[in-house]
Amino acid sequence: MKRDERRVVSPWNIANVLTVLRLALVPFFVVCLFLPGSGWRVAALVVFAVASITDHLDGELARRYGLITDFGKIADPIADKALIGAALVSLSILGELQWWITILILGRELGITVLRFMLLRHAVIPASYGGKVKTVLQIAAIVLYLLPWVPEIVQLVVMGAALVVTLGTGVDYVIRAIRLRKVAEQARGE
Template sequence: MTTRTSHPILNIPNILTMLRIAAIPLMAFLLLVPDKQAGFWAAAVFALASITDWLDGYLARRMGIVTVFGKFLDPIADKLIVMAALIMILPFGRVPAWMVLVVLGREIIITGLRGIASSEGIVIPASDLGKFKTIFQIVAILGLVLHYDYNWLFGIDNPLVHVNMHNVGMFYLWIATLLTIWSGVDYLVKFVRVIVR
């Protein structure tokens, strides 16, 4: 049940979503510098923003304050921060341009199809494929933003515990790209089936 308030936009879930959008310029600024320390802080900003993605949805359902504004803004915030991160690291050669194009193209196409379906009063629910795609994208971007070698067992100087985060990011980005294509095709098939009825 949706609770109506005198200021439906100003609720905790929507504020978290707006904070996620507000974090994008800070993350982009940090990514202007191809530096290990700046990359670490950019990854921290991205990680915190990703946590708010889960938290705002959870709170909206738990508090019964799901709003039209929130339904509109939340997916846009998700797409904006993912695309901002990928575009900002693109000039440094950390990510293949074609992968960024696939991710961006998929989001534009699916958003357009959702708009068409919505105008016809049709709701096509998000699939588990899309959720898995988002998880792998987040992990991939964290790895690509961190980029450098990190020793995750602090104080132990052993090559076996040094991890190249760029390689980790690329591994997950390949999976995310495959899921991006798969989930995009899956949504397109569902859209056609619903529309041609």
């Protein structure tokens, strides 16, 4: 294959199907979380866990088998934010998580998502190691809040770590975006 030739990848591939599945699981997760009874709480936990696993799996499959598509680049972060956002908002509505934590995390996520879309015409900033740690911490914190027997102090410590890393990686992303934009402008001769 010549350098100029690019393999066309169908948006209908397993990685994107998993991303869409994650997005489709969000309302089921929320419904299970709000239904009364410990059985429904466990169901919410299982749905959240399955959706979280698809987050790792779709990215792994896309990279390993060259299934990266423009659809996936846009839909994957949206599905991630929808799942995490629905969990945080739901836990705050239920009075189990302070609203200020939810607002800070969602504010960062929304801001970075908007920034990402603004930069699409220049380039895509790849996820950093810190971004991956942020996601793992957010998922772990939410799982701890979904489990009924976890002491509140453990929930707060892990959520606090998730919050610190979330805000820190947000600052890092903004700095990288500014640098990328400057490089792009210099390359265009502006």
